[in-house]
Amino acid sequence: MTIVKMDQVTKKFGDVTAVDKVSLEIEEGEIFGLLGPNGAGKSTAINMITGLLSIDKGSISIYGKDVRKDKMSTKSCVGIVPQDIAIYEDLTSLENVKFFASLYGLRGEMLEEAALEALEFTGLSEKKNQFPKSFSGGMKRRLNIACAIAHKPKLIIMDEPTVGIDPQSRNHILQSVKKLNEMGSTIIYTSHYMEEVEEICTRIAIMDRGKVIALGTCDELENMINDKDVVVVTISEPASRVDEKSIREIPGVENVDIGENTVKITSAREVTNLDRIIQYFIQNNFTIKSVESKTPDLETVFLSLTGRKLRD
Amino acid sequence: MTILRIIAKEIKQRIRDYKTNILMVLFPMVLIVILGAAFSSVFENGIEIGDISVLYTIDIEGGDPIFENAFGTFRQYMSDGMGVQFEETSDFEKGIRDVEGRRFTAYLHITGRPLRIDMYRNENSGFKSGIVENAVASFLDSYAAINVVVRNDPADLSEMRQPDDTGGVRVTALDRKRQPGSTDYYAVTMLTLILMYASLTGFWCIRSEVDDKTGARVLCAPVRRYQYLTGKILGNIFVTIIQGFVVLLFSRLVLKAEWGEDMFTVAVLIITYSIMTVSLGAALAFILRSAEMASGLLNTIIPVFVFLGGGYVPLYALGDTISRISVVSPVRWVNSGLLDLIYEGSYFDAYISVAINLGFSVLFISVAALLSGKRRDGYE
Numbered sequence: 001m002t003i004v005k006m007d008q009v010t011k012k013f014g015d016v017t018a019v020d021k022v023s024l025e026i027e028e029g030e031i032f033g034l035l036g037p038n039g040a041g042k043s044t045a046i047n048m049i050t051g052l053l054s055i056d057k058g059s060i061s062i063y064g065k066d067v068r069k070d071k072m073s074t075k076s077c078v079g080i081v082p083q084d085i086a087i088y089e090d091l092t093s094l095e096n097v098k099f100f101a102s103l104y105g106l107r108g109e110m111l112e113e114a115a116l117e118a119l120e121f122t123g124l125s126e127k128k129n130q131f132p133k134s135f136s137g138g139m140k141r142r143l144n145i146a147c148a149i150a151h152k153p154k155l156i157i158m159d160e161p162t163v164g165i166d167p168q169s170r171n172h173i174l175q176s177v178k179k180l181n182e183m184g185s186t187i188i189y190t191s192h193y194m195e196e197v198e199e200i201c202t203r204i205a206i207m208d209r210g211k212v213i214a215l216g217t218c219d220e221l222e223n224m225i226n227d228k229d230v231v232v233v234t235i236s237e238p239a240s241r242v243d244e245k246s247i248r249e250i251p252g253v254e255n256v257d258i259g260e261n262t263v264k265i266t267s268a269r270e271v272t273n274l275d276r277i278i279q280y281f282i283q284n285n286f287t288i289k290s291v292e293s294k295t296p297d298l299e300t301v302f303l304s305l306t307g308r309k310l311r312d
Numbered sequence: 313m314t315i316l317r318i319i320a321k322e323i324k325q326r327i328r329d330y331k332t333n334i335l336m337v338l339f340p341m342v343l344i345v346i347l348g349a350a351f352s353s354v355f356e357n358g359i360e361i362g363d364i365s366v367l368y369t370i371d372i373e374g375g376d377p378i379f380e381n382a383f384g385t386f387r388q389y390m391s392d393g394m395g396v397q398f399e400e401t402s403d404f405e406k407g408i409r410d411v412e413g414r415r416f417t418a419y420l421h422i423t424g425r426p427l428r429i430d431m432y433r434n435e436n437s438g439f440k441s442g443i444v445e446n447a448v449a450s451f452l453d454s455y456a457a458i459n460v461v462v463r464n465d466p467a468d469l470s471e472m473r474q475p476d477d478t479g480g481v482r483v484t485a486l487d488r489k490r491q492p493g494s495t496d497y498y499a500v501t502m503l504t505l506i507l508m509y510a511s512l513t514g515f516w517c518i519r520s521e522v523d524d525k526t527g528a529r530v531l532c533a534p535v536r537r538y539q540y541l542t543g544k545i546l547g548n549i550f551v552t553i554i555q556g557f558v559v560l561l562f563s564r565l566v567l568k569a570e571w572g573e574d575m576f577t578v579a580v581l582i583i584t585y586s587i588m589t590v591s592l593g594a595a596l597a598f599i600l601r602s603a604e605m606a607s608g609l610l611n612t613i614i615p616v617f618v619f620l621g622g623g624y625v626p627l628y629a630l631g632d633t634i635s636r637i638s639v640v641s642p643v644r645w646v647n648s649g650l651l652d653l654i655y656e657g658s659y660f661d662a663y664i665s666v667a668i669n670l671g672f673s674v675l676f677i678s679v680a681a682l683l684s685g686k687r688r689d690g691y692e
Contacts, residue, residue: 075532078532088325090329
């Protein structure tokens with residue numbers, strides 16, 4: 001069953017087209033990933049689904065209902081985890097969750113139970129009477145999620161819910177997303193962290209400059225560039241000393257991604273150039289610690305499709 | 313029900329905002345005490361008109377029955393209406409000595425043809441002798457008219473205004489038997505001052521939700537914009553009114569400030585005024601995109617409005633020009649509405665103030681509602 005249908009949706013801010021004729025269908029039970037760099041149009045698309053932003057052209061329906069015509073009805077079955085932490089610092093955790101859940105019609109004991117359940121789910125039960133101002137960034141993110149799920153929405157939209165938090169909190173959130181999905185919620189998950197999307201999403205749309213440039217499962221997307229080989233060279237010296245231009249001049253090299261001590265090189269599969277690559281590092285007095293051949297990931301897919309890195 | 317939820321949340325948040333509560337409640341209480349004590353002598357609270365005594369000498373050769381009749385009526389009025397004591401003396405030197413010796417507030421030396429009244433007063437009796445001076449000037453104005461009519465057509469005298477209602481503004485002003493003391497005065501003006509500052513809380517109640525992105529989150533729920541706006545504004549108005557009443561009760565019960573008999577109308581004035589100030593802030597939150605600009609504007613206009621409203625110094629002490637300009641200040645209308653109601657039992661300014669408060673409230677809320685629909689990006 002199609003939960004969300006976007007049909008030729010366009011949104012402009014002045015002369016800038018933030019979302020450009022995007023068409024998507026998100027099925028029930030999916031964890032649907034929207035992957036793209038900052039400014040790709042992910043949040044704009046999300047805000048149109050939630051009814052927060054008007055749609056310039058095209059249409060969006062949730063459970064078959066047009067978000068413009070049945071605004072209140074479509075909103076009531078959605079839970080939104082905004083990109084920015086949107087909680088009240090002067091209300092306790094429990095009060096925050098209860099307030100937002102109450103806006104969806106929950107009352108009395110049902111409201112109390114639902115709020116406690118959401119806090120339990122996000123691991124904040126013990127902090128229910130504490131004010132968020134004393135929380136770490138990760139705990140605030142979890143409370144941000146608790147406020148979105150207490151009313152048990154069928155569709156949960158998570159807009160970059162792991163921005164700026166420690167790995168432990170990130171893992172907790174990713175596990176929570178999987179659990180929510182197992183409990184029956186359909187999830188739309190936006191991120192510019194491809195590892196997260198790869199880990200949890202059943203289907204992924206890659207967005208860039210307001211357009212969906214690729215759509216499919218993780219494997220399908222990676223197979224889009226099965227004509228590529230990826231080699232990761234780890235060196236002892238800072239990789240910033242590596243001359244990217246020189247590597248690009250090696251036949252077959254299409255992209256070079258320089259990390260702290262690693263250089264990730266994408267090459268056309270039909271060209272054998274590993275010896276030339278290693279030669280470059282030896283001739284330039286770099287100490288090679290390891291050379292790994294990797295299958296292309298979403299980062300490589302994005303790089304291949306746009307010529308830019310996801311975090312550019 | 314959604315509106316009630318938002319109102320309850322607003323009230324909870326405002327109650328927990330200790331800094332603002334101190335500003336809105338404790339600050340005016342302290343100011344009333346300090347200003348009430350500091351300016352008690354300026355207000356001369358407790359001066360009775362009866363404390364004024366006037367010595368006079370009528371030195372008109374051959375007498376002037378018309379003048380003497382009019383002056384007798386004037387004395388009667390001043391004595392009955394204001395408690396001013398008159399005493400006649402034929403000795404000019406004694407008159408001067410008695411005024412110098414502060415046994416009398418003023419000495420009037422009346423000579424005739426043409427009629428002339430010389431008034432002598434002690435330098436230290438400024439306020440009281442000012443009253444006498446104003447009253448005598450008013451008397452002379454009307455006597456001149458009476459004199460002309462009587463000498464030409466005495467039958468028309470009944471059409472003339474008598475001395476007791478001639479004096480125009482200044483004598484009429486002196487007709488107040490009850491005057492506010494400094495604590496009474498500042499209880500009113502500090503309350504209206506601090507309620508004017510509630511416009512800042514009205515502003516921040518909207519602005520903080522934009523900055524913290526919580527407003528957008530609320531609007532992602534099945535909540536209509538009008539519900540959201542209404543809940544927020546009503547919640548803040550409610551808390552502001554409660555804060556105002558706490559200050560009022562403190563001044564009335566602890567400081568024994570005078571609030572008159574008609575507490576219902578006083579309450580109506582305070583409630584409508586609170587609605588207006590909070591709405592002003594809410595409207596500005598939508599009109600001006602920059603928080604600094606909006607709060608700067610409010611922090612600039614509020615002291616000006618309060619000054620023009622006689623919040624710091626009574627308007628009559630600021631001169632006619634300021635008094636005329638003061639009509640632009642809503643604080644002036646609520647202050648005069650309250651003071652006239654309390655001390656004169658007059659409802660005229662109170663009604664004007666209620667009308668101004670409600671009129672501007674409707675305007676500000678309409679602007680906020682209109683712009684909240686247009687400025688959707690304010691919640692992004």
